[in-house]
Amino acid sequence: MLPCALGAHAGAVALLLSGAVPDLVAGVLVGATLPQLSALSAARWSTLLSGERAAALPTAFAPEALANGMSYLAGPALASIRDCKTFGSVP
Numbered sequence: 001m002l003p004c005a006l007g008a009h010a011g012a013v014a015l016l017l018s019g020a021v022p023d024l025v026a027g028v029l030v031g032a033t034l035p036q037l038s039a040l041s042a043a044r045w046s047t048l049l050s051g052e053r054a055a056a057l058p059t060a061f062a063p064e065a066l067a068n069g070m071s072y073l074a075g076p077a078l079a080s081i082r083d084c085k086t087f088g089s090v091p
Contacts, residue, residue: 005035
């Protein structure tokens with residue numbers, strides 16, 4: 001499942017970068033094919049830490065939750081800075 005999703009996403013990113021299709025279409029394809037890594041990671045941790053080791057599950061989820069929080073906070077700011085530098089919106 002994951003290799004197919006990653007392949008589809010790579011193809012969509014290639015379309016976006018090549019300019020072969022309009023940006024809106026490529027952007028929708030990129031978003032639609034993006035694998036849900038957080039859900040896959042949670043399922044994997046739950047399987048690995050089942051039974052006797054289930055008490056370690058919150059510890060396993062902590063770094064992922066931290067990374068998600070940082071990306072949600074820093075991602076839009078970094079994208080805005082990049083876009084302003086790219087398109088010259090800021091003097």
